[in-house]
Each structure stands twice: as structure tokens, then as C-alpha cells.
Amino acid sequence: MAQYDVYPNPSHSAASGIPYVVMVQSGLLDALATRLTIPLSEIDAAAKVPTVLCPVIVVKGQRLHALAHYAAPLPAKVSRRPVDNVTAQSSALVSAIDAVLSGV
Numbered sequence: 001m002a003q004y005d006v007y008p009n010p011s012h013s014a015a016s017g018i019p020y021v022v023m024v025q026s027g028l029l030d031a032l033a034t035r036l037t038i039p040l041s042e043i044d045a046a047a048k049v050p051t052v053l054c055p056v057i058v059v060k061g062q063r064l065h066a067l068a069h070y071a072a073p074l075p076a077k078v079s080r081r082p083v084d085n086v087t088a089q090s091s092a093l094v095s096a097i098d099a100v101l102s103g104v
Contacts, residue, residue, distance in 0.1 A: 001035065003027050004090050005082035006059050009039065010074065017042055020059055022066065022086055023079060024093055034073035038093065040064040053099045055092035059084045068096035 006022050009015040021037040040057055043065055054065040060083060086093070098104065 001027075001030070001076065001079060002082070002085060002087075004085055004087040004093070005079070006040070006084040006086055007037075007079045007082055010078040014039075018067075019062075020064065020083070021074065021079075022057065022059075022093065024071070024097065033076055035076050035079060036071060037074050037079075038071045038096070039067045041067050050099075053096055055089075055096055057086055057089050057092065059086065066093055066096055068093070068100050071097065071100065 001023060003024065003026060004022060006020050009018050009021055018039045018041045020040040022040055023035045023037050025036040040059060041064060043063055049065060053068055056063050057066045
């Protein structure tokens with residue numbers, strides 16, 4: 001598991017609107033049994049979302065909103081094979097987490 005790897009959403013009931021999660025936890029914490037993830041949601045053109053809090057992340061050519069305010073730990077064992085890695089877009093994810101923590 002690498003930081004910013006993207007995995008299919010392990011929650012089958014939520015996977016239709018939130019197809020992926022991105023693992024944002026530092027690799028320095030790999031000894032923990034959980035990984036902090038941010039859900040990646042399909043974009044609703046009618047919805048207005050704050051772009052700092054919910055940046056657009058591209059996964060396999062699909063534009064998705066990262067829902068940083070829904071960041072949650074998942075058991076490491078549920079994430080098996082990544083479908084993508086979004087390290088190139090990591091600054092948007094870090095800014096979104098900062099927005100959750102500081103409100104800025």
C-alpha cells in the first residue's frame with residue numbers, strides 16, 4: 001500500500017455514488033491496522049461544493065470529488081489491489097485535509 005493509492009470502495013452499498021477511496025495516510029504509519037482514506041464521489045453537476053474542501057481528482061480518466069470531510073479509517077486488509085495512484089494530485093488532497101482541520 002502506498003500513500004495516494006486508489007482502491008475500489010469496499011462498501012458495496014455506497015459504491016454506486018462513491019466508487020473509490022484514496023489512501024492518504026503516511027507510509028510511516030504502516031504498522032497500524034487501519035489506513036486513513038478519503039472517499040471519491042461521482043460529480044453531481046447540479047451540486048455546488050467548495051473546491052478546497054472537495055477538490056476534483058482524476059482516477060482512470062474519471063473526474064471525481066474528494067470528500068475530505070468524510071475522511072475515515074478503513075481496515076488495511078480491505079484494500080488489496082490499487083486501481084490507480086494520484087500522487088500527482090496530492091497537493092489538492094492535503095489542502096482539503098487542511099481545510100477540514102483549520103477551516104481555511
